[in-house]
Amino acid sequence: MIPHLLGYFRQPLRCYQSLAARHGQPFSVPFPLGGRMAVTGCPLHIGRIFKGGTGLYRSVDASAGMFYGDNSMLSLDGEAHAAMRRALMVPVLRNPAIAARLMREAAVREVSGQKAGAPFDMLDTARSITLDVILQTVFGVLDDAERKEFVQAIQALQGSIGFFAVFVKGLRRDWGPWSPWGRFLRARGRCYALIEGRMAAVRAGGEGRGDSVLEHWLSLRDEAGQPLLSDGQIRDNLLTMLFAGHDSTAVALAWALYWTHREPGVLIALLDELEGYAQRGDIGSLDDTPYLDAVCREALRVHPVAPGVARRLEAPLQLGEYLVPAGDVVMACIDLVSHDPAIYADPQRFMPERFLERGYGHSEFIPFGGGERRCPGAALAFMEMRVVLATLVCRFRFRLLERRALDAVWSHGIRRPESGVRMVLEGRRI
Template sequence: MPDMLESYAAWRQRREGDPFRVRIPGLGAVLFTATQEGAREVFRAPVELLEPPRPNPIEPMVGAASLILARGEQHRRERALLAPAFHRNRISVYGNTIREATRAELSGDRTGIPWLPGTRIDARAAGRALTLRVILAAVFGIDDAERRAEYTAVTTEFLESFGTTLFLLPPLRRNIFGLSGWERFSAARDRLDGLIDAEVARRRVDGGGDDLLALLLSARYEDGGVITALDLREQLRTLLVAGHETTATALVWALYRLHREPATLDRLLDELASAGSDPDPLSLMQLPYLDAVCQETLRLHPPVPIVLRRLTGDFTLRGVPLVAGDTMGISVQLLHTDPAVWPQPRRFRPERFLERRYSPFEFAPFGGGHRRCVGATLADYELRIVLATVLTGVRLRLAPHFTRFGAPLSVPHTIAVGPRAAIRFDVQP
C-alpha cells in the first residue's frame, strides 16, 4: 500500500504528467520526475549546478559539516576522504562483526529478552536495537557490555527526541525555559557528542583499532591535512543516524514481505540452507536469491523516498526550464513502481532481479550521481548478513493482524521513512 506522500505525488503526476510539482513545507514547489529519463537528467546534471536544499530538516541531527549536506568543493574533499573507508574490500572485514552482533541480539545478550519460542517481537524496536549494535561495533569497535549500554542509551535518546514534529516544523525548534522538545533534543545531542569527542580524543592518543573510526583518524586529505574534530564528530554522528535507521527499516520490511509470501520465504530458506550451517559472511553476498530479496525490498520500500537537488544555475529538467534557487527531485517510490519498467509493480517478486539487471536510473535506493550514498556498500552488506542470520537463527510468524490487512503506512523516522505501526512477529518452536 503506497503511503500518503507517494499517493499525493502519484496524483500530481497523473494530473500534470512528468515532471510534476509538489509543494514541500520549507522548500516551496519542487519539480519532481519519476521516470528513468528524468532520473538520468538529474543524476547526470553538472556537479557545479547542484547542492543539497537548505534549510534541510535533518541538519540538526547530522550537522552542517555532514557529507549529506556538504556542497561544492567541501563535498568533493570530504567524499574523497571518507570513500576509502567504505570500499567493498574494506567493508568485507566487518562480516563477522555484523553476524556476531546479530546473534548476540537474538540471544538477548543486550536486552535480556532472548528471541525464544512464544515471545512476541516488535520488529521495528528489535531492528533498531540490532542495527544500532552493529553500527556501534563497526564504527567504534564497541564490544564491551558497559560501554555499549551507555552508547545505546544515549544514541537511542538522541534519535527518539527528534520526532516527526521537529522534523517537519522548524519553527518549533526553539527554547522555552527548558521545557520544549527542541531543548530535550539539544541536550540529548550534547550527550552523544560528549561520548563521541571522548572516544576520538582517546583514540588520537592511544591509536589502534580496525573500525571505521580508526580509518578516519588515519585518513588524509589530498593536501596531507587531517579531518578536524568538529567535522569528524558530525561525520560519525551521520554514520550513527543514517547507518542505523535506514538498515533497521529495510530489515523490518524484508521480514514483513517474506512472511506474507510463504513460497518466497521457503525459497530463500532453501538457498540459505545450501550455504551450510555456518557460512562465511562473505559467501552470503554471493547468494543470488538473498540479493534479489534485499533488492526487491528496497525497491518497494526505499528508506529515503525522495532525492532533492537545489540548483545554483539554469537547468532544464524534462523540457521544463529552472533557474538558480529552484529545487528539483526524484520520487524514488514512483520511479521504482513505474509500470513501463516494473511489471506488476506493487507485487513483491524478487525473481525480477534474477531475470534482468536494472540501470541506476531505474533502481536508485541509495540515490545516484556524485551524491550517491557513500555508505551504500556497508548498508547492502549489513542487510544481507543480518537478514540471513535472523532467518537461520529463529523461526517467525507474522502476527495475525498483519496477514489480513495491507502494509502499514510509512511515515518519517528521523532520516528514513518506515512503517507507522509496529510490525510484530511471534517466535515459533
Template sequence: MNTLPPGPEHLGLIDTLRSSFGSPASVIRRLAAEHGDPFRVGTLNGPITFLGNPAAIRAIYTADPETFEPFGVDVTEPIFGRTSVVVSTGPRHRRDRKLLGAPFAPAAAKSYAAVVAEVAREAASQWMPCQPFSMLETTQAIALDVVIRVVFGVNGEARIRFVRAAVLDLIHAMNPLILVMPAIRRPLGGFGPWARMLRARAALDALLIEEIRALRASVEDRSDVLGLMLKARYEGGEGLSEQEVLDQLRALLFAGHETTAVTLAWAFYWLHREPDTLARVLAELDALGPDASLDKLLGLPYLEAVCLETLRIVPPVVNVGRVPRKPFALLDYIIPPGEALIPSPLLVHVREDLYPEPERFRPTRFLEREFSPFEFIPFGGGSRRCLGATLAMLEMKVVLAIVLREYQLRLASTAPMEHVQRGITMGPQGRVPMMLEGRRVQRRPRAGGACLARVSAIR
C-alpha cells in the same frame, strides 16, 4: 521549450498532512498520473518538481555537481550539522567523499560482517518461543548496535550500553516538529523540544569526543569506521577536525541506523507474507550447509535480490533532492534556480515499463535484468549517492541469512502494513509483530503455526 513542468500551484492541506506525517506515495503517484512526470507543485518549502522519468533522473545525476545545492539543509541541520558529507557542497564535498571512501569501500565493509552476525545472533537470542515480539524493534536494536560497534568503534559491553543509551536519548529527542518547523528552535530557558535535543546531542558528542581523543592518543590500529576516518588524510596531509568528525559520525548514525532498520523489518515482513519467496531463500541458504562462511552467504544471488526488491517496493528515503544554482534544463523544461528537484523512488520504482506488476513483491525481477542507476535509486545517485550503500547491503544480507537459517518465524498479524513517513525516513506503520516458533531444523517452514497467536499487546 516550456518554462515549467505542469502541476498544481499549491498542495492542499490534506495532501500536505498526508505527505508529511502519513503516506506520501498515494499523493505523489496521483499527481504524476494527473499532470505527468515530471510535475511541479507548490509546497511549504517552496515549489518542488518531482520526477520518476529515468531520462530526467539521468539529467540530474550526470550533471556537473557544481550545478546544485543539496535540498533541505536548514531542515536537517539538527541531524547532519553543517560540515557532514550529507550536506556539504563544492570542493569540500568532493574532498570529504574521497577521504571517507576508504571506511566504506567493499573490502572494509566485508571486514565488518562478523560483527554484524554476532549482533544479529545476540538480538535473536532475546526472543521467546510462542511469544510475540516486534521485528521493527529488533532490527532497530541490531542496526543501532552495528553503528555503535562498526562505525563508532565502541568496545566493551558496559561502554556499549552507555553509548547506546545516549544515542537513544538523542533519537527520542529528535521531535519531528524540530525538522518541519525551524521557527520552534528556541532554547526557551531549557524547556521544550529544542532544548531537550540540544542536551541529548551534547551528551552524545561528549562520549564521542572521549572515543576520538582516546583513539588519537593510542597507537592502536583499528579497522572500524572511526579508526579509518581518523587515519585518513587530505592531499595536504591534514585530517578532519574534532567537530568535523562529530558531524560525520552523527550523520552516519542517522543516515545508517533507521534506514537499515526499517528495510530489514520490511524484508522479514514480505518474506513471511510470501511463502514461496521464503522457501526459495531458505533453499538457497540450506544448499550451503550449516557451516557456510559469511563470504558465501554474502554471495547468494537470490538473497541479494530479496534485499533489492525490498528497497524497491518500500524505499526508506524518498525526498533526497537537488536545488539548481542557475536555470537547469530538464527534458523540455527549465527549472528556475532555487527550486528543488526530487528524483523520486516512489515514482520510478513503480513504473510498469521497468517493473511489471510493481505492487507485487517479486525478487526474481533483479535476477532477470540489471537496472540502471537511473531506474533503481534507493541510495540516491550521482555525486551524492549514499556512501554507506555497500555496508547497508552487507548488513541486510548478513542479518537475514543468520536469522532465517537459524530460526523459524511467522507473522503474528496478517494485516497489511502501510508505508508511512517516520521523521526523515519512511517505514512500516506499526511494529511488525512476529512470532518465534522455535529453532529451525527443517529446510522449509511448517505450513501451520505451532504457537497460539498472542498478538494484541504489540499491534
C-alpha cells in the same frame, strides 16, 4: 499547499501518482522550506538530475547544519561537500569479512534473547542489530557499558527530533531543556561528549581494533603531514554515520523479513538457496546467492525508505519539456520510479524473481539515491541486509503475527512499517 502536504505525508506514493497522472512528469508542487519542487519518476530525468555537477546544487535546507553539525557531509554543498566526501569516503566496509562476522553475531545474539512463543517487534530487534553493527564499524569494539551509553544517547537523540522542527525553522530555538529544540540540543550534546571521549581514548592509548572508521579518519594526513580532518569534522561526520547508518537499514531488514514470512514461496526458495550457508555457516557461502540479493532489492523497491531525493538548483535545469528555474528544488522520486508499471510489472506485488529476470538501470533502481550524494553506506547496508536476513531465516523459525498489508508511516525522517512487523519466535532450525 496544506492539502498537498497532508496528502503527501499520509500517502506520498498515491499523492504523487495522482499528480503525475494529472500533469505528467515532472510536475511542480510547493516546497515546504521555500519555493517550488519539480518532482519526477522518469528515468531519463532522474539520470539528468544525478549527472548534475558539483556546482549545480545547494542544500535544500540552508540550516541543515543545525541538525547534524556544520561539518557534516549532509550539511555541506558544492565544492565543500565534494572535498569532505573525498576525505571521508573510506570504504565503510574496510574489512568485509570482519564486518560480515560481526553482523552475523549481532543477529544471532539479538534473536537468541527473544522468548520462544512470545510476540516481539521485528523492527525493534532489527534496530538493535543495526545499531550494534554501526557502532562497531565506526568505533571498533566497545565494552558493554560504553555500548549501552551510546545506544541510550542515540535513541534519546532520535526521540528528540520533533516533526515540526524539521519543517518549521522558527521552532529551532533553545527555550530550555523542555522545549523541543532545547531537548534536541541537549541530546545531541550528550552524543558529542561520548564521541569526543572515544576520540580521546583512541588518541591516548591506541585503543581500537585498527579497522574502525574513527581510527582511519584520525590517521589521515595532508601533504604537510598535518591531520587532514579537524576534530569537529570527525565528530560531526561520526554522528552523521551513526544516525544515518542504522535506522534505514533496520527498516529495510524489517520489510524483507515481513515479506519473506508473508509469502511462503519466498521463504522456501530462500532456504533452498541458502542450504550451504545453513550447513556450514561460513560467510563465503553467501558470495553467490542471487535469490537472496533479489529479495533484498525487492524489499528496497517495494518500500523505499525515503520517497525521493531532493536538490536545490543553482542554475536552471531542463527536464523533458520543463525548464526548472534556479532556486527551485528538483526531486528524483524513488517512490514513483519504483512503482512505475512500465518498469516493474505489477509493482505492488513482492516478486524477487523480477531482479533475476532482468537488470535495472542506475536511474530505474535508486533506493540509495544517486550522483554525488549517493548514499555512502549503500554497500554496508546491502551487505548487512543479506547477512542478517540469511542468518535469521537459516537459524530461526518465525511466524508473522499480522498477515494484513502493512502501510508505511513517517518516523524520525524516514518511513517504517506502521506496526513494526510483529512476529513470534517459534524455535530454531539449527
